[in-house]
Amino acid sequence: MPKVILVKQAQSDYDKENRIQGLREVPLNEAGKLEAKALAKKLGKAEVAKIFSSPQAPSKETADTIAKTCSLSAAFDERLCDMSLGRWDGLTEEEARKGYPIFYAKWERDPSSVVPPGGEGIFHVLERVTRFWFEKVSREKGVVVIVSSKIVGSLLRLYIQSCFNEAEAKQNIKKFRKIFSGSQNVEEFEVS
Helix, strand or coil: CCCEEEEECCCEHHHHCCECCCCCCCCECHHHHHHHHHHHHHHCCCCCCEEEECCCHHHHHHHHHHHHHHCCCEEECHHHCCCCCHHHCCCEHHHHHHHCHHHHHHHHHCHHHCCCCCCCCHHHHHHHHHHHHHHCHHHCCCEEEEECHHHHHHHHHHHHHHCCCHHHHHHHEEEEEEEEECCEEEEEEEEC
């Protein structure tokens, strides 16, 4: 099994403004660029064999910064793109609540119970992430996967569940730590 480091993409203005990014191409802001450089410096000491990323701007920029420090090239995969939230993309959470009160209330209670207007369902996202995981990550060692926060959670759960069963996998985790650098969230773990 590979050692996996899941990295939340560095900050964009949408993060700062609490906007729903979805599939919008929003580059890193200045704070995000500094965040990516600090993260790259930390990960530059790790024995990274492969870097996977969404081709979306904030993930791509974060991955490219890390890759340069690690003397690698990032591999971009569409299956790691953020979830399409359709008409909610670009709105603040408050604007989505006001503009789509019934749908957004359902979304907040149980994201699997509703497909955002013009968007994709969470099970579609999990399906594409699952295909990516088993086709790419499960065969690697020293992998860094750089994605948005929604996909990071999905990948982490998928990884744990892919190891026999969830209860057994949780017992087999040898190492689990979180490193926080500003709003950057990194999760690193090994499963035997």
